[in-house]
Amino acid sequence: MSTTETRAEPAGTPAETPAAPAPPRRIRDVGRRLLATPRVVAGLSLLALLVAAALLGPLLSGWEVGERDYTALLEGPSAEHWAGTNRTGQDVFTQSTAGLRTSMLIGLLVALLSTAVAALVGSFAGYLGRSADRALMWIADLLLVLPGFVVLAILSRHFAGAGGWFVLAVLLSAFSWMVTSKMVRGATVSLREREYVRAARFMGVPPYRIVLRHILPHMSSLLIADATIAVSTAVIGETALSYFGLGVQAPDISLGVVIADGARFATTAWWMFLFPTALLVVLVLAVNMIGDGLRDALDPQSVSRRPRRKQR
Amino acid sequence: MGAFLARRLLNYAVLVFLATSFAYLLAAANLDPRGYFEKMQPPPTDAVVDARLDALNLNDRTPLVQRYATWLGGVAQGDFGKTIQGRDVTPQIWTKAGVTLRLVTVATVLGSAAGIAVGAYAAVRQYRRFDRISTAASFLVLSVPTVVIAIGVQVGAIALNDILGFQLLRFSGEYTAGFDGTGGELLLNRVHHALLPTFVLAVALFAAFARYQRNTMLDVLDADFVRTAMAKGLTRRKALIRHALRTALIPTATYFAFTFGVMVSGATFTEKIYGWHGMGAWLIDSISQHDVHVVAAVSCFMAVTIMAASLLSDLLYAWLDPRVRV
Numbered sequence: 001m002s003t004t005e006t007r008a009e010p011a012g013t014p015a016e017t018p019a020a021p022a023p024p025r026r027i028r029d030v031g032r033r034l035l036a037t038p039r040v041v042a043g044l045s046l047l048a049l050l051v052a053a054a055l056l057g058p059l060l061s062g063w064e065v066g067e068r069d070y071t072a073l074l075e076g077p078s079a080e081h082w083a084g085t086n087r088t089g090q091d092v093f094t095q096s097t098a099g100l101r102t103s104m105l106i107g108l109l110v111a112l113l114s115t116a117v118a119a120l121v122g123s124f125a126g127y128l129g130r131s132a133d134r135a136l137m138w139i140a141d142l143l144l145v146l147p148g149f150v151v152l153a154i155l156s157r158h159f160a161g162a163g164g165w166f167v168l169a170v171l172l173s174a175f176s177w178m179v180t181s182k183m184v185r186g187a188t189v190s191l192r193e194r195e196y197v198r199a200a201r202f203m204g205v206p207p208y209r210i211v212l213r214h215i216l217p218h219m220s221s222l223l224i225a226d227a228t229i230a231v232s233t234a235v236i237g238e239t240a241l242s243y244f245g246l247g248v249q250a251p252d253i254s255l256g257v258v259i260a261d262g263a264r265f266a267t268t269a270w271w272m273f274l275f276p277t278a279l280l281v282v283l284v285l286a287v288n289m290i291g292d293g294l295r296d297a298l299d300p301q302s303v304s305r306r307p308r309r310k311q312r
Numbered sequence: 313m314g315a316f317l318a319r320r321l322l323n324y325a326v327l328v329f330l331a332t333s334f335a336y337l338l339a340a341a342n343l344d345p346r347g348y349f350e351k352m353q354p355p356p357t358d359a360v361v362d363a364r365l366d367a368l369n370l371n372d373r374t375p376l377v378q379r380y381a382t383w384l385g386g387v388a389q390g391d392f393g394k395t396i397q398g399r400d401v402t403p404q405i406w407t408k409a410g411v412t413l414r415l416v417t418v419a420t421v422l423g424s425a426a427g428i429a430v431g432a433y434a435a436v437r438q439y440r441r442f443d444r445i446s447t448a449a450s451f452l453v454l455s456v457p458t459v460v461i462a463i464g465v466q467v468g469a470i471a472l473n474d475i476l477g478f479q480l481l482r483f484s485g486e487y488t489a490g491f492d493g494t495g496g497e498l499l500l501n502r503v504h505h506a507l508l509p510t511f512v513l514a515v516a517l518f519a520a521f522a523r524y525q526r527n528t529m530l531d532v533l534d535a536d537f538v539r540t541a542m543a544k545g546l547t548r549r550k551a552l553i554r555h556a557l558r559t560a561l562i563p564t565a566t567y568f569a570f571t572f573g574v575m576v577s578g579a580t581f582t583e584k585i586y587g588w589h590g591m592g593a594w595l596i597d598s599i600s601q602h603d604v605h606v607v608a609a610v611s612c613f614m615a616v617t618i619m620a621a622s623l624l625s626d627l628l629y630a631w632l633d634p635r636v637r638v
Contacts, residue, residue: 146331147614149577153599154339154607179570236457240581243459244596259460266467277460285455292451 033297040297043289050283054104057097065098065253066090077271084271086261095258096276100283102254103235106169107287110234113173115180115227119219122184123211127192137185140178148175149241156246165252168241172234180226187219221298228291232284239280255280320626324619328612332387333380335611336604340379343602345370345396368394370604383605392612393605395598401609404594409613411486412590415509416579416617420572423514427521428564432557434522435529446522453519458578462512462585469508483508484587509586513578517571524567529560558632565628572621576614 034040058065061082068089069081077084083093125136152171159168188211191197200210216223235255241247242256243263250257255276262272345368349361356364365371369382386393392401427450434443453461469481482488482505487498532538533556541551580592591610598606 142327142330144573145327145615145618146334147573147577147611147618149580150335150595150607150611150614151338153595154335154342156599157342232455239457240459240577243581244584246596246599263459263463266463267470273463281456281460284457285452288451288455 030297034293037293037297039289040293043286043293046282046286047290050100050279050286051104053097053279054101057100058094061091061094061097063091063094065094066251067094076269083275084269086269086272087265092258092262092272092275095253096255096279099253099255099258099276100279102165102248102252103238103256103280103283106165106172106238106248106254107231107235109166109169110173110176110237111227111230113170114177114230114234115223117173118177118180118226119184119216119223121177122181123188123215124207125181126185126188127207127211127215129189129192133185137182140181143175144178146175151175152241153244153246156241156249159247159252160249163252165248165254168238168247169234172237176230176233176237180223180230183222183226184219187222188215191215191218221294225291225295225298228287228294232287232291235280235284235287255283320623324623328615328619331615332608332612333384336383336608337376337380339604339607340370340376343599343604343607344372345602345604346372348396348602368396368398368605370396383608392609395606396601396603401605405609405613408589408591408594411588412576412579412583412592412613413617415506415513415582415588415590416575418506419510419513419579420517420575422510423517424521424568426514427518428525428561430518431522431525432529432560435526435533435560436552438530443526447526450519450522453515454523458512458516459581459585461515462509462582465508465512466585481508486588509582509588512582512586513575516578517575520571521564521567525560525564528563529556532556532560535559562629562633565625565632568628569618569622569625573614573618576617 063069063081069085069091070089072078072081072085072089075081075085081091081093083091083096085091086095121136121140125133152168152175155171159165192215197210197214200214205213238247238254239256239259242254243260245260247256248254258276259273259280262269262274262276266273345365346361349356349364362371362373366374369379371379383393390402392405395401395404430446434446437443456464466483469483472481473479484505486505487501488505533552535556537559538551538556541555542548546554577592579590580595582588583590583593584596591613594606595610597603598610
């Protein structure tokens with residue numbers, strides 16, 4: 001009854017509407033909790049610095065990406081070349097920051113794609129049950145058995161050419177959604193019989209809308225935290241493939257390519273290895289710190305935020 | 313239980329078959345053995361290349377389905393075909409699988425045992441110094457790719473050897489080339505070479521397990537059954553190990569299956585960087601040589617190991633949790 005009364009009143013008397021807007025308060029709460037966590041603040045500021053380096057680095061250094069300085073081959077850090085040069089005279093600082101940009105883009109894209117696939121597959125499998133569930137989970141099992149690394153390595157020649165990193169990112173996501181989808185499926189199975197889901201079902205809401213409007217929002221926090229961790233996993237995966245020359249191909253450049261190039265000189269020309277590796281480790285560390293903090297802030301049952309128990 | 317196990321095994325066999333077939337088809341369609349022969353010096357004639365490709369069942373002018381059928385017929389009789397140099401793949405699988413399995417098994421046992429112990433102890437000492445240090449350490453290690461750890465350890469070993477003036481740490485190969493000695497000496501030489509690669513693999517696994525075990529242990533420490541165990545007169549140590557840790561190990565057993573796949577591909581980098589001739593290094597070499605049959609064989613090996621790990625984690629689960637043993 002009360003809802004009809006509220007609706008009958010003219011718009012413009014917001015004081016009468018009973019419920020305070022819930023979602024903004026939650027976002028504000030989470031935001032406050034996040035900013036109170038030193039880890040997240042540190043991670044966010046490191047990430048901001050890295051984004052700035054990735055965007056501005058190649059512009060500030062005074063060298064073009066791929067440009068060669070034949071007067072300085074394999075030279076250590078100097079005023080001219082801030083992080084030294086490699087054996088063909090390319091500026092390590094410029095190459096690394098340009099590579100950082102691609103690595104970040106790949107990480108972001110893979111996280112978005114794989115989390116979206118995981119959410120859809122897991123929730124539909126869990127909600128629909130029966131044969132749909134069995135079929136979808138069987139595909140997930142098959143992809144878990146199929147060594148993704150091998151498939152990506154076989155297909156590596158398709159990553160050549162401009163924009164090849166995009167193909168790599170799509171394939172990386174194709175092999176990284178399975179574990180999350182199983183988690184989502186488990187959560188969906190327990191949500192399926194909740195009263196609000198039942199109510200929607202008995203009102204005749206079609207399954208796809210129930211999944212998208214009632215089930216997935218319920219586990220958004222889990223998905224957000226998981227997507228953050230997926231960024232760092234993707235960046236590490238890209239580095240690993242590129243180390244063997246099976247990842248990002250020229251003319252594209254990524255951190256993995258720069259590190260692979262420097263690894264052979266790790267003992268003789270340390271700057272070629274140390275600088276890109278440091279960027280990579282800081283990037284992964286920053287993302288992990290944010291993801292960890294997000295999980296704590298968004299998930300009320302999270303372990304590490306639990307207050308300290310009394311010693312018995 | 314028997315029927316359940318049989319169905320599981322059948323499902324695993326089907327998955328391994330499909331994964332291997334898929335890898336073969338993908339490799340046969342995407343790799344370019346013809347280019348491998350055409351690039352030889354002096355360049356062979358077209359007819360010679362065709363004859364060579366036909367002999368190896370790699371000719372891209374034969375329909376893919378026909379090549380697949382020939383290959384599958386061989387596999388059914390335990391023959392994985394020939395490498396692109398014309399040698400048999402099957403006998404090499406056994407030697408290379410041995411190398412990889414030795415490395416991975418030792419590293420898995422060491423890494424997971426240390427990780428579980430440290431993680432569980434850190435949970436008991438939550439927010440104390442030990443917990444803070446171990447949590448920070450595992451967090452840091454998890455942020456460094458295996459490639460970087462492997463190279464970093466190698467660089468460190470070279471520097472240390474330089475300072476000491478002799479080879480304290482071996483960082484290349486499985487054993488000293490041309491080494492000639494009795495069984496015991498050879499074993500010692502092999503162990504000496506295995507130290508660093510095993511350490512590299514174990515460190516990453518250690519960090520993952522320590523982090524996971526700490527969380528699962530924290531979940532059970534507050535449980536009523538742990539309090540009951542202590543109330544009925546068990547010492548704190550006994551209650552924690554027999555009741556809390558055992559329960560907290562159950563989710564870790566499931567987690568084990570997921571990490572093992574990562575472990576096998578992590579071994580690829582370690583083998584390649586430390587000059588071991590195992591499955592991972594073989595895979596990388598075969599892809600650059602367009603060697604389709606080797607790629608399929610290595611995929612089969614990886615699929616089988618992942619399945620075996622999954623089966624093992626099911627068995628561990630049944631051993632730890634009496635409720636599933638019905």
